[in-house]
Amino acid sequence: xxxxxxxxxxxxxxxxxxxxxxxxxxxxxxxxxxxxxxxxxxxxxxxxxxxxxxxxxxxxxxxxxxxxxxxxxxxxxxxxxxxxxxxxxxxxxxxxxxxxxxxxxxxxxxxxxxxxxxxxxxxxxxxxxxxxxxxxxxxxxxxxxxxxxxxxxxxxxxxxxxxxxxxxxxxxxxxxxxxxxxxxxxxxxxxxxxxxxxxxxxxxxxxxxxxxxxxxxxxxxxxxxxxxxxxxxxxxxxxxxxxxxxxxxxxxxxxxxxxxxxxxxxxxxxxxxxxxxxxxxxxxxxxxxxxxxxxxxxxxxxxxxxxxxxxxxxxxxxxxxxxxxxxxxxxxxxxxxxxxxxxxxxxxxxxxxxxxxxxxxxxxxxxxxxxxxxx
Ligand code: PLP
Numbered sequence: 001x002x003x004x005x006x007x008x009x010x011x012x013x014x015x016x017x018x019x020x021x022x023x024x025x026x027x028x029x030x031x032x033x034x035x036x037x038x039x040x041x042x043x044x045x046x047x048x049x050x051x052x053x054x055x056x057x058x059x060x061x062x063x064x065x066x067x068x069x070x071x072x073x074x075x076x077x078x079x080x081x082x083x084x085x086x087x088x089x090x091x092x093x094x095x096x097x098x099x100x101x102x103x104x105x106x107x108x109x110x111x112x113x114x115x116x117x118x119x120x121x122x123x124x125x126x127x128x129x130x131x132x133x134x135x136x137x138x139x140x141x142x143x144x145x146x147x148x149x150x151x152x153x154x155x156x157x158x159x160x161x162x163x164x165x166x167x168x169x170x171x172x173x174x175x176x177x178x179x180x181x182x183x184x185x186x187x188x189x190x191x192x193x194x195x196x197x198x199x200x201x202x203x204x205x206x207x208x209x210x211x212x213x214x215x216x217x218x219x220x221x222x223x224x225x226x227x228x229x230x231x232x233x234x235x236x237x238x239x240x241x242x243x244x245x246x247x248x249x250x251x252x253x254x255x256x257x258x259x260x261x262x263x264x265x266x267x268x269x270x271x272x273x274x275x276x277x278x279x280x281x282x283x284x285x286x287x288x289x290x291x292x293x294x295x296x297x298x299x300x301x302x303x304x305x306x307x308x309x310x311x312x313x314x315x316x317x318x319x320x321x322x323x324x325x326x327x328x329x330x331x332x333x334x335x336x337x338x339x340x341x342x343x344x345x346x347x348x349x350x351x352x353x354x355x356x357x358x359x360x361x362x363x364x365x366x367x368x369x370x371x372x373x374x375x
Pocket of ligand 1: 037096097098100123175179211212
């Protein structure tokens, strides 16, 4: 059997990794400023993370959601404390798309409506309703296009008010900092008006924190830069530091009923332990604060690079915008400088998504490599 060929691959085969260094099958080391697409939050093979997972595997790795799993309760409590979102309830699932799928479903159950407002250049995943709210025609099949979704630009409150007041909208879904799109963010003023109009029109506001959450933006959640309270928050990526896990934080004003949501694998023992280990490391090592500080350091250093037209993003969810397309530069960085970076829908943007325990020395090395690649 061959693999279903959907991924254009870089010719690199990682076989081990530690901290922000990835080693390939030839013994070549790479500096990881991509984190496997914003997934590696506490560094590869963090000792506490490895120990917790190994210990748990020796005890019990999985049982279904038909019985008690105290690790889920421990996780919900800890997540509520660290994120300052104790007034939400947690539903655990397995990926970002699944988190958004469940969030949209809850919004539709709650309101009895079905149209969704999403934003231009958004990315919310590749499954049914999640992909329909993703602004990319190419990855939406006819079956996905049955969903009713209206895409609007950020910061146009008149257009937004016009749509939401039509009365058939169940949810507004947005990324506080766009990931795949290329690091665009709405203004605080827009956020606040969106929150108010959602309340006035009984529409569920969903913050997609799949990429920007778990401290990456320099606050636990990126929407917290704007002092708003979404009804539902979705999480995945950095949450498990590579272990597949996702979650939906549902405000306690939205009530659950048996069978409304469900999953076989979601919230299994290993997923809970992986996420608990991430939370413990974030707290013990002050990594949300580190993301903020190191993000600022990075933005200062970026000023020394004349080819950088604009910097984008917050914390360690960053973008460098050039006045040329960056695909060739990314290749040069990987193959000649042995440095992983990310791309975006905006082809002029180089995305920077390192682990949150990165150091200034790592960043200095990044800029040395970037300068050489730009010569
Ligand atoms: N939402 C956002 C903001 C994302 O960046 C992504 C993935 O890149 C997803 C959802 C989908 O997550 P997953 O690939 O885990 O389904």
